Amino acid sequence: MADLVITPENVIAGADAGTETGAAGETIIAGQQLYRSSATKKLMKADNNAASVEARTAIGTALNGGALDQPIKFQKSGDVNVGAILTPGATYFLSDTPGGICPAADLGAGEYVQLIGIAKSASVLTLDYKYTGVSN
Template identity: 55%
Template sequence: MADLTITASAVLPGASAALAAGTAGETIVAGKAVYLASATKKWMLADADSVTAEARKAVGIALNGASLNQPVGVLTGGDVTLGAVLTAGQAIYLSDDPGGLCPLADLATGDYVCLLGLAKSTSVLTVDVQFPNVAT
């Protein structure tokens, strides 16, 4: 398998969603996994094989697209519709492609495990980030 194919225009938070807002530190597309950079206080794309430890732990899912220094909303917990085909019950992880979401089988040796959440249905992901800080 590969990263989930997300339809950016279909990314929508559920009623139970925990939300955050801020400024994009780079170009971000809705549905991508992001983290908040401590040095700049800007949202950046998370990456499971980044050399920067901070970037390996996603905080949530971007709810809208944004370019550098534009506002971006982030879902940090709860349900999100991704516009992607999910398998109910499947665990979804941070990919080694910046901001990407994938099943566990797509992580390569040396990638850091960051569980983003579990598929609640074929269209909804329940986000509950778990980061044990261990590489595969």
């Protein structure tokens, strides 16, 4: 398997969505996993094999895209249509592709495990961000 193939225009927050906003620190696409840089306070793409713990710790799913310094709304909790085909009941994790989401089978050696959520249906992911600090 591979990272989820996300169609950005299909990323839609659920009715129970917990959201926040911030400025983009780089180009971001809807559906990508984000962290907030402590140095710039801007949103960046999270990556499970990044050098810093901060960059490996996703805090939300981008609900819209934008270029540097544009406003980004992101979802931290609740249900989200991630714009991809999911396996109901499966768990999904932060990928080693910046901003990506992958199934558990795609977590490689040396990658840090961060749960993003559990598939509620073939299109809806219930977000449950948990950074373990454990390298696979």
